[in-house]
Amino acid sequence: MNPLMAARAYAAAQGAGGASAGAAVAEAGGGEFSQLVQNAMTDMTQATRAAETQMIQTVQGQSSMIDVVTAVASAEASLETVIAVRDQVIQAYQEIMRMPI
Template identity: 45%
Template sequence: MAIGTLDAAAAYGRSLKTLAPAIGESTAATEQHAGGGNSFGSMIETMVSDAAGSLRTAEAESAKQVAGKGDMIDVVTAIGAAETALDTVVAVRDRVVSAYSEIMRMQI
């Protein structure tokens, strides 16, 4: 079973919210993570949710066009925005995986 990039990033964000109190973080730190603090996890979560929103918008515009109620310009614009957002998420994921691989190759 393959896990999609968006699903993995969303699961990571949910795990931060659930595991933070179990690890011993204070409630203020947990609220900062949940409230969109400056953590890497919240940045990724925001990026993924924005990309998912762009994909939903593109899908809705495409459905309108198929039904004959939409404009082709809106469809092309929405698909372009969704493609750009998805490319950004994939590029960040590739950089994170590359950095992780490099860290794992380091000798201690």
């Protein structure tokens, strides 16, 4: 999976074909890839915090276990997306470094 494919997958997961998803994919091909990665990191952080909040509410008896499972699954999907993008960026960098000058 190349970084553009990862960007498309992330945009599809976020917008499900909406206008913002198309803009994110268009930006991924240009100079705004760093913004896409930053947004993915922010979304991952927010999903993780939401999962933590759901866990605390469940322990306090204010929420159900299904809410916790849903929040944790969302946080896990966000984390896997960020890790996949990171791995692809590292792989692309390594390939560029192997290119002859």
